[in-house]
Amino acid sequence: MTVEAEPVAGLPDPTEYGFSVVRESEIPREHHDLVARVRELVDAVAHTQAEPAELAAAEATVAELTELLSRRRRDTGTLLLHRPPGGPPEYGTVTNLVAGPTNAVAPPLVMAPGADGELRGEVTLNGVYQGPPGIVHGGWLAALLDQALGAAASAAGMPGLTANLSVDYRRPTPLHAPLTVTSRVTGTERRKVFVAAEIRHDGEVTAEGTALMVRLAVPD
Numbered sequence: 570m571t572v573e574a575e576p577v578a579g580l581p582d583p584t585e586y587g588f589s590v591v592r593e594s595e596i597p598r599e600h601h602d603l604v605a606r607v608r609e610l611v612d613a614v615a616h617t618q619a620e621p622a623e624l625a626a627a628e629a630t631v632a633e634l635t636e637l638l639s640r641r642r643r644d645t646g647t648l649l650l651h652r653p654p655g656g657p658p659e660y661g662t663v664t665n666l667v668a669g670p671t672n673a674v675a676p677p678l679v680m681a682p683g684a685d686g687e688l689r690g691e692v693t694l695n696g697v698y699q700g701p702p703g704i705v706h707g708g709w710l711a712a713l714l715d716q717a718l719g720a721a722a723s724a725a726g727m728p729g730l731t732a733n734l735s736v737d738y739r740r741p742t743p744l745h746a747p748l749t750v751t752s753r754v755t756g757t758e759r760r761k762v763f764v765a766a767e768i769r770h771d772g773e774v775t776a777e778g779t780a781l782m783v784r785l786a787v788p789d
Protein backbone atom coordinates (compact mmCIF):
# COMPACT_ATOMS: atom_id res chain seq x y z
CA MET A 570 0.00 0.00 0.00
CA THR A 571 1.31 3.48 -0.87
CA VAL A 572 2.42 5.43 2.15
CA GLU A 573 1.75 9.07 1.44
CA ALA A 574 0.04 10.28 4.60
CA GLU A 575 2.23 11.90 7.20
CA PRO A 576 1.45 12.14 10.90
CA VAL A 577 -0.05 15.48 11.84
CA ALA A 578 3.05 17.27 13.10
CA GLY A 579 1.01 19.51 15.33
CA LEU A 580 -2.74 19.74 15.34
CA PRO A 581 -3.93 23.32 15.55
CA ASP A 582 -4.94 24.54 18.98
CA PRO A 583 -8.62 23.51 19.15
CA THR A 584 -9.43 26.45 21.42
CA GLU A 585 -8.67 28.72 18.43
CA TYR A 586 -11.58 27.03 16.67
CA GLY A 587 -14.04 27.48 19.51
CA PHE A 588 -13.60 24.10 21.21
CA SER A 589 -13.37 23.91 24.99
CA VAL A 590 -10.53 21.60 26.09
CA VAL A 591 -9.99 19.82 29.40
CA ARG A 592 -6.95 17.81 30.42
CA GLU A 593 -7.57 14.40 31.94
CA SER A 594 -6.07 15.60 35.23
CA GLU A 595 -8.63 18.41 35.43
CA ILE A 596 -11.53 16.00 35.92
CA PRO A 597 -11.94 15.69 39.70
CA ARG A 598 -11.72 12.27 41.28
CA GLU A 599 -15.20 12.89 42.64
CA HIS A 600 -16.52 13.13 39.07
CA HIS A 601 -14.99 9.74 38.22
CA ASP A 602 -16.52 8.30 41.40
CA LEU A 603 -19.93 9.75 40.51
CA VAL A 604 -19.78 8.32 36.98
CA ALA A 605 -18.94 4.88 38.40
CA ARG A 606 -21.95 5.07 40.72
CA VAL A 607 -24.23 6.15 37.87
CA ARG A 608 -23.05 3.20 35.79
CA GLU A 609 -24.22 0.97 38.62
CA LEU A 610 -27.45 2.97 38.77
CA VAL A 611 -28.17 2.52 35.05
CA ASP A 612 -27.69 -1.24 35.45
CA ALA A 613 -29.87 -1.29 38.59
CA VAL A 614 -32.64 0.69 36.85
CA ALA A 615 -32.53 -1.63 33.86
CA HIS A 616 -32.93 -4.75 36.01
CA THR A 617 -34.93 -3.68 39.06
CA GLN A 618 -38.19 -5.30 40.05
CA ALA A 619 -38.81 -2.78 42.85
CA GLU A 620 -42.36 -1.94 43.89
CA PRO A 621 -44.09 1.09 42.29
CA ALA A 622 -43.73 3.20 45.47
CA GLU A 623 -40.01 2.44 45.58
CA LEU A 624 -39.70 3.31 41.90
CA ALA A 625 -41.49 6.63 42.47
CA ALA A 626 -39.17 7.48 45.39
CA ALA A 627 -36.12 6.65 43.31
CA GLU A 628 -37.45 8.76 40.45
CA ALA A 629 -37.86 11.79 42.74
CA THR A 630 -34.33 11.37 44.13
CA VAL A 631 -32.84 11.07 40.65
CA ALA A 632 -34.79 14.15 39.49
CA GLU A 633 -33.27 16.14 42.38
CA LEU A 634 -29.76 15.00 41.49
CA THR A 635 -30.30 15.83 37.84
CA GLU A 636 -31.35 19.34 38.79
CA LEU A 637 -28.28 19.75 41.04
CA LEU A 638 -25.83 18.53 38.40
CA SER A 639 -27.42 20.54 35.59
CA ARG A 640 -26.72 23.89 37.25
CA ARG A 641 -23.22 24.00 35.74
CA ARG A 642 -22.84 22.06 32.49
CA ARG A 643 -19.93 21.62 30.09
CA ASP A 644 -20.32 22.26 26.37
CA THR A 645 -21.21 18.94 24.76
CA GLY A 646 -18.32 19.22 22.29
CA THR A 647 -15.68 19.70 24.98
CA LEU A 648 -12.45 17.96 23.97
CA LEU A 649 -10.36 15.82 26.31
CA LEU A 650 -6.61 16.21 25.87
CA HIS A 651 -4.64 13.02 26.46
CA ARG A 652 -0.84 13.16 26.39
CA PRO A 653 0.48 9.59 26.12
CA PRO A 654 4.14 9.25 27.08
CA GLY A 655 6.24 9.19 23.91
CA GLY A 656 3.24 9.65 21.59
CA PRO A 657 1.52 12.60 19.96
CA PRO A 658 -1.12 14.47 21.97
CA GLU A 659 -4.56 13.04 21.34
CA TYR A 660 -7.97 14.64 21.49
CA GLY A 661 -11.23 12.86 22.13
CA THR A 662 -14.50 14.19 23.47
CA VAL A 663 -15.01 14.17 27.20
CA THR A 664 -18.47 12.60 26.75
CA ASN A 665 -17.48 10.15 23.97
CA LEU A 666 -20.04 7.34 23.90
CA VAL A 667 -17.45 4.57 24.16
CA ALA A 668 -14.47 6.13 25.94
CA GLY A 669 -15.65 9.38 27.52
CA PRO A 670 -14.57 9.49 31.18
CA THR A 671 -17.61 11.53 32.23
CA ASN A 672 -20.13 9.51 30.20
CA ALA A 673 -21.84 6.93 32.41
CA VAL A 674 -23.06 5.10 29.29
CA ALA A 675 -19.44 4.57 28.17
CA PRO A 676 -18.04 1.30 29.67
CA PRO A 677 -15.38 3.01 29.25
CA LEU A 678 -12.88 1.60 26.75
CA VAL A 679 -9.34 2.85 27.43
CA MET A 680 -6.83 1.96 24.71
CA ALA A 681 -3.08 2.11 25.34
CA PRO A 682 -0.05 0.96 23.33
CA GLY A 683 0.84 -2.69 23.86
CA ALA A 684 4.27 -4.28 23.56
CA ASP A 685 3.67 -5.25 19.93
CA GLY A 686 2.91 -1.76 18.61
CA GLU A 687 -0.83 -2.35 18.70
CA LEU A 688 -3.30 -0.47 20.81
CA ARG A 689 -4.89 -2.65 23.44
CA GLY A 690 -7.75 -2.23 25.90
CA GLU A 691 -9.76 -4.34 28.30
CA VAL A 692 -13.47 -3.94 28.90
CA THR A 693 -16.25 -5.88 30.64
CA LEU A 694 -19.81 -5.12 29.64
CA ASN A 695 -22.79 -5.50 31.96
CA GLY A 696 -26.42 -6.25 31.07
CA VAL A 697 -27.00 -2.70 29.86
CA TYR A 698 -25.12 -3.62 26.66
CA GLN A 699 -27.26 -6.67 25.93
CA GLY A 700 -28.66 -7.71 22.57
CA PRO A 701 -29.65 -11.41 22.57
CA PRO A 702 -29.82 -13.01 26.05
CA GLY A 703 -26.40 -12.89 27.69
CA ILE A 704 -24.78 -11.59 24.52
CA VAL A 705 -23.42 -8.15 23.69
CA HIS A 706 -25.51 -6.12 21.22
CA GLY A 707 -23.92 -6.16 17.76
CA GLY A 708 -24.35 -2.41 17.35
CA TRP A 709 -22.43 -1.89 20.53
CA LEU A 710 -19.62 -4.17 19.32
CA ALA A 711 -19.46 -2.02 16.19
CA ALA A 712 -19.18 1.06 18.41
CA LEU A 713 -16.33 -0.51 20.41
CA LEU A 714 -14.52 -1.42 17.19
CA ASP A 715 -15.11 2.04 15.69
CA GLN A 716 -13.62 3.66 18.77
CA ALA A 717 -10.61 1.32 18.79
CA LEU A 718 -10.07 1.92 15.07
CA GLY A 719 -10.26 5.70 15.49
CA ALA A 720 -7.91 5.51 18.45
CA ALA A 721 -5.33 3.60 16.35
CA ALA A 722 -5.29 6.39 13.77
CA SER A 723 -5.12 9.05 16.49
CA ALA A 724 -2.29 7.30 18.33
CA ALA A 725 -0.34 7.23 15.06
CA GLY A 726 -0.71 11.02 14.84
CA MET A 727 -3.42 10.84 12.15
CA PRO A 728 -6.79 11.55 13.82
CA GLY A 729 -9.74 11.40 11.49
CA LEU A 730 -13.38 10.55 10.96
CA THR A 731 -14.68 7.09 10.07
CA ALA A 732 -15.62 7.09 6.38
CA ASN A 733 -16.59 3.43 6.36
CA LEU A 734 -16.67 0.57 8.82
CA SER A 735 -16.96 -3.15 8.18
CA VAL A 736 -17.67 -5.62 11.00
CA ASP A 737 -17.63 -9.42 11.08
CA TYR A 738 -19.26 -11.13 14.04
CA ARG A 739 -17.42 -14.44 14.48
CA ARG A 740 -18.77 -15.74 17.79
CA PRO A 741 -21.32 -14.49 20.34
CA THR A 742 -19.58 -11.98 22.64
CA PRO A 743 -20.55 -12.67 26.27
CA LEU A 744 -21.71 -10.08 28.80
CA HIS A 745 -20.00 -9.91 32.23
CA ALA A 746 -16.75 -11.31 30.81
CA PRO A 747 -13.40 -9.58 30.24
CA LEU A 748 -12.93 -8.64 26.59
CA THR A 749 -9.68 -7.60 24.96
CA VAL A 750 -9.80 -5.03 22.17
CA THR A 751 -6.83 -4.52 19.85
CA SER A 752 -6.33 -2.16 16.91
CA ARG A 753 -3.66 -0.90 14.54
CA VAL A 754 -3.01 1.12 11.41
CA THR A 755 -2.57 -1.18 8.40
CA GLY A 756 -1.85 1.39 5.71
CA THR A 757 -2.13 4.97 4.58
CA GLU A 758 -2.82 6.73 1.26
CA ARG A 759 -3.01 10.50 1.09
CA ARG A 760 -5.59 11.44 3.82
CA LYS A 761 -6.84 7.87 4.02
CA VAL A 762 -5.84 5.77 7.02
CA PHE A 763 -6.71 2.06 6.92
CA VAL A 764 -7.20 0.43 10.30
CA ALA A 765 -8.11 -2.99 11.71
CA ALA A 766 -9.37 -4.10 15.12
CA GLU A 767 -10.51 -7.21 16.99
CA ILE A 768 -12.52 -8.05 20.10
CA ARG A 769 -11.48 -11.24 21.88
CA HIS A 770 -12.89 -13.29 24.71
CA ASP A 771 -10.62 -15.94 26.22
CA GLY A 772 -8.20 -15.39 23.34
CA GLU A 773 -10.83 -16.14 20.69
CA VAL A 774 -11.89 -13.41 18.23
CA THR A 775 -15.62 -12.75 18.65
CA ALA A 776 -15.80 -9.69 16.39
CA GLU A 777 -13.40 -7.94 14.07
CA GLY A 778 -13.56 -4.85 11.95
CA THR A 779 -11.76 -2.72 9.43
CA ALA A 780 -12.33 0.92 8.67
CA LEU A 781 -11.22 3.79 6.51
CA MET A 782 -10.51 6.85 8.60
CA VAL A 783 -10.13 10.09 6.64
CA ARG A 784 -7.67 12.39 8.35
CA LEU A 785 -8.97 15.68 9.62
CA ALA A 786 -8.31 18.47 7.15
CA VAL A 787 -6.80 21.40 9.02
CA PRO A 788 -9.22 24.33 8.66
CA ASP A 789 -7.96 27.50 6.86
Ligand SMILES: CCCCC/C=C\C/C=C\C/C=C\C/C=C\CCCC(=O)SCCNC(=O)CCNC(=O)[C@H](O)C(C)(C)COP(=O)(O)OP(=O)(O)OC[C@H]1O[C@@H](n2cnc3c(N)ncnc32)[C@H](O)[C@@H]1OP(=O)(O)O
Pocket residue numbers: 580581582583586648660661715716717719720723728729730731732733758759760761781783786788
Ligand atom coordinates in the same frame (compact mmCIF):
# COMPACT_ATOMS: atom_id res chain seq x y z
C1 LIG B 1 -9.60 22.11 14.60
C2 LIG B 1 -8.84 21.36 15.61
C3 LIG B 1 -9.32 19.97 15.82
C4 LIG B 1 -8.47 19.25 16.82
C5 LIG B 1 -8.81 17.79 16.96
C6 LIG B 1 -10.20 17.61 17.33
C7 LIG B 1 -10.86 16.45 17.41
C8 LIG B 1 -10.35 15.12 17.10
C9 LIG B 1 -11.46 14.38 16.47
C10 LIG B 1 -11.52 13.06 16.22
C11 LIG B 1 -10.46 12.06 16.29
C12 LIG B 1 -10.26 11.40 17.53
C13 LIG B 1 -10.74 10.23 18.00
C14 LIG B 1 -12.09 9.74 17.78
C15 LIG B 1 -12.09 8.30 17.86
C16 LIG B 1 -13.12 7.56 17.61
C17 LIG B 1 -14.48 8.03 17.37
C18 LIG B 1 -15.17 7.06 16.49
C19 LIG B 1 -15.15 7.54 15.10
C20 LIG B 1 -16.41 8.27 14.77
O1 LIG B 1 -17.43 8.06 15.33
S1 LIG B 1 -16.34 9.41 13.51
C21 LIG B 1 -18.06 9.85 13.29
C22 LIG B 1 -18.70 9.12 12.13
N1 LIG B 1 -18.15 9.58 10.87
C23 LIG B 1 -18.53 10.72 10.31
O2 LIG B 1 -19.35 11.45 10.81
C24 LIG B 1 -17.88 11.05 8.97
C25 LIG B 1 -18.87 11.73 8.01
N2 LIG B 1 -18.20 11.90 6.71
C26 LIG B 1 -17.44 12.97 6.46
O3 LIG B 1 -17.35 13.91 7.23
C27 LIG B 1 -16.70 12.95 5.17
O4 LIG B 1 -17.31 12.12 4.23
C28 LIG B 1 -15.20 12.53 5.35
C29 LIG B 1 -14.50 13.49 6.31
C30 LIG B 1 -15.12 11.08 5.85
C31 LIG B 1 -14.50 12.61 4.01
O5 LIG B 1 -14.82 13.86 3.43
P1 LIG B 1 -13.72 14.88 2.89
O6 LIG B 1 -14.46 15.88 2.03
O7 LIG B 1 -12.88 15.39 3.97
O8 LIG B 1 -12.77 13.99 2.00
P2 LIG B 1 -13.02 13.31 0.58
O9 LIG B 1 -14.44 13.04 0.31
O10 LIG B 1 -12.25 14.12 -0.43
O11 LIG B 1 -12.29 11.88 0.76
C32 LIG B 1 -10.89 11.78 0.99
C33 LIG B 1 -10.48 10.42 0.44
O12 LIG B 1 -11.25 9.39 1.11
C34 LIG B 1 -12.04 8.64 0.17
N3 LIG B 1 -13.33 8.33 0.79
C35 LIG B 1 -14.12 9.16 1.49
N4 LIG B 1 -15.18 8.53 1.93
C36 LIG B 1 -15.07 7.26 1.54
C37 LIG B 1 -15.86 6.10 1.70
N5 LIG B 1 -17.00 6.14 2.41
N6 LIG B 1 -15.44 4.94 1.17
C38 LIG B 1 -14.28 4.88 0.48
N7 LIG B 1 -13.46 5.95 0.28
C39 LIG B 1 -13.87 7.11 0.80
C40 LIG B 1 -12.18 9.56 -1.01
O13 LIG B 1 -12.43 8.84 -2.19
C41 LIG B 1 -10.82 10.25 -1.03
O14 LIG B 1 -9.89 9.31 -1.54
P3 LIG B 1 -8.68 9.73 -2.50
O15 LIG B 1 -7.63 10.39 -1.67
O16 LIG B 1 -8.22 8.43 -3.06
O17 LIG B 1 -9.28 10.66 -3.53
